[in-house]
Amino acid sequence: MSGYALTGLDSKVAVVTGAGRRRSIGRPIAIALARAGCDVVLTGTGRDPADYPDDEKAVGWRDIESVADEVRAEGRKALPVVSDVADAVAVQELVAVTVAELGRVDIVVNNAGAAKGADRVPVVDLDVDEWLKVININLNGTFLMSKYFARRMMEQGDGGSIVNISSIAGKALAPNTAAYASSKAGIQALTASMSGEVGAAGIRVNAICPGIIDTFRMDDLGRGEGWDELVATRIPLGRAGTGDDVAHQVVYLCSDQGAWISGQSYTVDGGTLPGR
Numbered sequence: 158m159s160g161y162a163l164t165g166l167d168s169k170v171a172v173v174t175g176a177g178r179r180r181s182i183g184r185p186i187a188i189a190l191a192r193a194g195c196d197v198v199l200t201g202t203g204r205d206p207a208d209y210p211d212d213e214k215a216v217g218w219r220d221i222e223s224v225a226d227e228v229r230a231e232g233r234k235a236l237p238v239v240s241d242v243a244d245a246v247a248v249q250e251l252v253a254v255t256v257a258e259l260g261r262v263d264i265v266v267n268n269a270g271a272a273k274g275a276d277r278v279p280v281v282d283l284d285v286d287e288w289l290k291v292i293n294i295n296l297n298g299t300f301l302m303s304k305y306f307a308r309r310m311m312e313q314g315d316g317g318s319i320v321n322i323s324s325i326a327g328k329a330l331a332p333n334t335a336a337y338a339s340s341k342a343g344i345q346a347l348t349a350s351m352s353g354e355v356g357a358a359g360i361r362v363n364a365i366c367p368g369i370i371d372t373f374r375m376d377d378l379g380r381g382e383g384w385d386e387l388v389a390t391r392i393p394l395g396r397a398g399t400g401d402d403v404a405h406q407v408v409y410l411c412s413d414q415g416a417w418i419s420g421q422s423y424t425v426d427g428g429t430l431p432g433r
Contacts, residue, residue, distance in 0.1 A: 165413030167194035170259045175269030177201030177220035179213050180373045183268040185400030189408050196234035203239035242269045242298030252305050264411050265306045267299040268322040276336040288336045295340035316359025318411040323364045328433045345422040352420030361419040363410050368426025371397040393428035
């Protein structure tokens with residue numbers, strides 16, 4: 158039999174935050190890890206179904222419960238948990254329920270992020286509460302998840318992998334994105350610093366910085382001629398990314414084949430931001 162297979166993921170337990178959206182990055186990550194052999198804990202905020210986008214309503218989407226069904230369809234265990242990554246108590250409870258139900262934790266993917274909002278304005282016009290909301294969910298949430306789950310991994314003594322979903326916004330640092338860009342640049346700094354602290358315990362910490370990914374977060378731009386022009390002018394490889402493009406990188410970083418990689422922030426953007 159020919160081919161090259163990633164190894165080391167069978168029967169591992171992975172936690173993926175922000176995993177409930179149908180058109181997203183979190184859902185493909187969860188499914189890819191399940192296909193690679195992982196049991197998966199899926200977290201979401203418990204969205205009101207009345208706020209679901211039309212495409213989710215049309216198919217009777219059930220947020221993390223629907224993704225849990227897809228994980229189980231791959232033959233793996235799924236544990237959907239409503240949780241708030243920005244709440245230290247909630248994160249510690251998530252660690253406890255993960256261990257109680259699945260016995261351990263091996264992989265954490267910090268994907269939860271603040272929704273696009275009124276933060277995309279100049280700093281002088283940026284509402285303090287909008288700044289804090291973005292920082293609390295994106296950066297503080299990644300910190301809390303990394304802190305408490307890494308503690309558990311260290312207690313287990315078997316190593317592990319943390320993958321933080323950042324963004325090329327944390328490298329491009331464009332005007333009118335101060336809250337979002339700061340949160341994502343902070344994630345990259347957290348990734349690098351923490352990797353040097355937990356490496357001796359066999360825990361790897363890396364970040365992925367996606368570019369333009371065709372998910373619900375881009376719906377404010379619409380689709381059609383304007384979208385096609387954006388893709389053609391911004392992305393050298395000529396297409397927007399998909400959640401699967403990010404998921405493939407996550408699985409690699411968590412596999413045996415990625416075992417000597419830590420402290421890195423990988424740009425996955427079709428060539429949009431070369432050299433960084």
